[in-house]
Each structure stands twice: as structure tokens, then as C-alpha cells.
Amino acid sequence: MKKLLAFLIAGLVWLSPASAQQVLKVADPNGSTQYRNALTALYKEVGLVPEFVSLPGERALRSVENGEVDADLGRVTGATAGYQNTIELSEPIIEIGLVPVVKKDSPWGKLSLPDLKGKTVGAVRGTKMAEGAMAKLGQEPVLVNTSQQLFQMLAAGRIEVALTTSTSMPSAEELVGAKVLPPLFTSKAVHVLNKKWATLAPRIDVALKAMKADGRWAKLMAAP
Structure with a gap:
């Protein structure tokens, strides 16, 4: 009887929602x-x-x-x-920073958000931080589907500034010929x-x- 009771208790523990990880x-x-x-x-x-x-x-x-x-x-x-x-x-x-990336020969060593007014700025589609920042300036960024496309456009001179976030920084290969500037701002x-x-x-x-x-x-x- 004791063995049967122990078996039943063990079965109930195993079936308990608390024991299973969602x-x-x-x-x-x-x-x-x-x-x-x-x-x-x-x-x-x-x-x-x-x-x-x-x-x-x-x-x-x-x-x-x-x-x-x-x-x-x-x-x-x-x-x-x-x-x-x-x-x-x-x-x-x-905390995530909105990071501007420019060509290595660019004269800019630091940029603020107002500095982007009138500049051709690109970002990866779905980067809400970049899209929201540009909306505050009354501008729309040039949107692409991948980070690779974004930095190819920067290298080709089709955009002046590429915006990325501190949590999705480009690879060293993508950054060839480019330089990363301090974040425009940070958000939680x-x-x-x-x-x-x-x-x-x-x-x-x-x-x-x-x-x-x-x-x-x-x-x-x-x-x-």
C-alpha cells in the first residue's frame, strides 16, 4: 500500500504544471x-x-x-x-544607443540628431529607433532589408549616414571603409x-x- 501511495504521489508531481517549464x-x-x-x-x-x-x-x-x-x-x-x-x-x-556610421573619409567626428537634418540617412527596415528619430526631423530614412545592403549603400555614396543600434552593430567586414561615431542618444x-x-x-x-x-x-x- 505504501509503495502504491508513493507511486501515485510521484505521478502527481510529474504531472503538476509547476514541475513543467513553459x-x-x-x-x-x-x-x-x-x-x-x-x-x-x-x-x-x-x-x-x-x-x-x-x-x-x-x-x-x-x-x-x-x-x-x-x-x-x-x-x-x-x-x-x-x-x-x-x-x-x-x-x-x-539601454540601446542609436549609432551613426559614416564613411571613413567623412569630416564628421560626432553628430547630433539635428545634424542629420537635410542629410541622406539610411537604416534597416524595422529599426523603429531610427525611423522615429528621423520622423522628429520631418524626414524619412532610406530603408533597406539587411545590414549588408545598408553599408553597401554607404560605401557607394548613396547615403551620407547609416543608422544602426548598439545591439545590432555591423560586422568588421561591413565596416570596411567606414567609421562608427558616438550614439546620437540612448533609450531603454x-x-x-x-x-x-x-x-x-x-x-x-x-x-x-x-x-x-x-x-x-x-x-x-x-x-x-
């Missing part, structure tokens, strides 16, 4: 090992497992909105404006969830705060 599909436009490792550790704190899906930036948010994926790894605060089925978490995961980035997972948001925020407080988050974000 898997969430997470869109990651950048494919950064560093950020993926950090989010994996964060999810583990609340019994979640991320399944990363590489998607272009604009499509990634649309995929969270329509439920094709469950979350987006990180977006600048306010980037989900206009989306009805997404929520931004409260605790920022990182947050994790984004589809609304069906809204109950998870407070738990993830609390776990992230705890990891920041004990230094674990900083170590994960500083790892190569």
Missing part, C-alpha cells in the same frame, strides 16, 4: 548569443524556456502582435505603440510579450530586478 517562442532580430543567454537565465528564474526565432525587426513585432510568436527579446520603450496585442514589461533589460529597451502572457509580466519584472540587484544580470550582459 516554452515561449521569442523573436530575436539580432541573433546575439549574449542576449539570448541572458534571457534564457532570466526565463529560468520564473520556470520558462525561450525558443528563439530569428526574424527581421519589423516582422518580429508583427509576429508577436498576431500570436505567431509569444515574445520579442527587446524593444526600445514605446516601440509597440499602435499594436493592440502586445505589452511592454516595466523593467528595462538594457524592454522585453515584449503577447497579451495572452500578461500574467507572466510581473513575475519576469521581479526576477529581472532581483538579478540586477545581486549583479547576475550585469555579468550576463557583459559576457562575450
